[in-house]
Amino acid sequence: MAALLTILGYSVSDTIVVFDRTRENLLRAGMDNFEEIVNKSVNETFVRSINSSFTTLLALFSLYLFGGETIRYFILALIVGITFGTYSSIFVASPIVVSWHKWSQGRKQE
Numbered sequence: 001m002a003a004l005l006t007i008l009g010y011s012v013s014d015t016i017v018v019f020d021r022t023r024e025n026l027l028r029a030g031m032d033n034f035e036e037i038v039n040k041s042v043n044e045t046f047v048r049s050i051n052s053s054f055t056t057l058l059a060l061f062s063l064y065l066f067g068g069e070t071i072r073y074f075i076l077a078l079i080v081g082i083t084f085g086t087y088s089s090i091f092v093a094s095p096i097v098v099s100w101h102k103w104s105q106g107r108k109q110e
Helices: 002-029 034-066 069-091 093-109
Strands: none
Touching: 002 034, 002 069, 002 093, 034 069, 034 093, 069 093
């Protein structure tokens, strides 16, 4: 349970960074082309997300290799979760927001 809550918090935090950058870029540029603004925001936060996940995974791999047997499965769950959480924050959450925006724009025009 602790591993799942940790992974959820890490993934949500990573997603919030991308969405906050999108909000900042929307305030600067307006709602002209939402897809391009989201793409720009993802590109701006991509390196930061990968670097923070890489350093976290580096520490987790060392704990997995040199830690005790009692925390091995906990660390393994964190490694898998942070890997998938980083992937979903970058490559899943933003396209969902763009699709949601298109859908809501289509509903407003009807």
